[in-house]
Amino acid sequence: MALPASAPATHRRPVRTVDAPRPAPTRLSVVPRRRPAVGWFVVLGGLVFALLLGVTVFQTRLAQNQLELDRVERAVDAERERFDELRLQRAELRSPAYLAAAAASIGMIPGSDETMYMSPVSIHHSGRRPIASTAKTISSFARQARATGPCAYGPSASR
Numbered sequence: 001m002a003l004p005a006s007a008p009a010t011h012r013r014p015v016r017t018v019d020a021p022r023p024a025p026t027r028l029s030v031v032p033r034r035r036p037a038v039g040w041f042v043v044l045g046g047l048v049f050a051l052l053l054g055v056t057v058f059q060t061r062l063a064q065n066q067l068e069l070d071r072v073e074r075a076v077d078a079e080r081e082r083f084d085e086l087r088l089q090r091a092e093l094r095s096p097a098y099l100a101a102a103a104a105s106i107g108m109i110p111g112s113d114e115t116m117y118m119s120p121v122s123i124h125h126s127g128r129r130p131i132a133s134t135a136k137t138i139s140s141f142a143r144q145a146r147a148t149g150p151c152a153y154g155p156s157a158s159r
Contacts, residue, residue, distance in 0.1 A: 092098060100110075
């Protein structure tokens with residue numbers, strides 16, 4: 001069958017003539033294939049994993065330190081409360097009413113006068129002295145005070 005005259009002739013091969021020069025053969029070489037970016041993704045993923053692991057460790061240490069701080073604060077609060085209780089107990093034990101009751105319970109009686117005897121300076125500032133020597137000094141001072149009258153610093157001096 002014959003082709004219609006109006007049909008294009010694109011399906012034909014061009015005809016080569018024998019006299020046409022042939023192009024010079026080009027030198028071909030094998031080009032390495034482009035490696036996909038899988039290596040970079042692995043490195044980047046490892047870096048992100050290490051970073052997240054570091055953040056997790058940091059948060060864990062922070063939480064542990066906060067627990068320790070809370071424990072210490074509770075201990076400080078308990079000791080402050082104990083200190084307040086001991087301070088109150090000390091104030092009660094030093095109160096004049098308690099001291100009078102404790103003295104009466106062991107047989108002590110209140111003094112009859114309000115004379116105050118001052119000890120000599122040598123007893124307070126001489127350092128350590130033998131007990132017998134200190135007792136002699138106090139007894140001699142008491143005899144002298146009885147002989148001269150009440151001390152100028154006592155409550156009876158203001159009368």
